[in-house]
Amino acid sequence: MFMELDLQSESPIYTQIAEQLIEGIAKGDLKPGDALPSVRSLAADLDINLHTVNKAYQTLKQEGFLQVHRKKGVVVQPGEMPGVTAGFKDKVQRQLRALSAEGIVRGMAEEEFLRLCQDAFNRKNTKEGE
Structure with missing residues (x-):
């Protein structure tokens, strides 16, 4: 998974990660049930703090875009995506x-x-x- 971060942006890094993941889902690059890199792996790939990646994942989990499993890791919501509220x-x-x-x-x-x-x-x- 390729992500591009703008470290000079006013937008927090965790927000940039979350937005790019949602864009990937919207474009169909990420499909329901697809596994995402572990927090540690993505943090290492992006050369950022693992807590930043964790915050992005947790935000998307709370919003219903991701699921976090102890054994499977982080996956794109395999069920229905959140609706318009x-x-x-x-x-x-x-x-x-x-x-x-x-x-x-x-x-x-x-x-x-x-x-x-x-x-x-x-x-x-x-x-x-x-």
């Missing part, structure tokens, strides 16, 4: 509100903002045309 909608609204406000301050046109949102939703926002 009121809390999730609120989270999306808060994040979009903040991004749209910044876009307005920077002079971004509404059409461009909406296009970027649609591209992201359709997963056309991958780096280097992947």
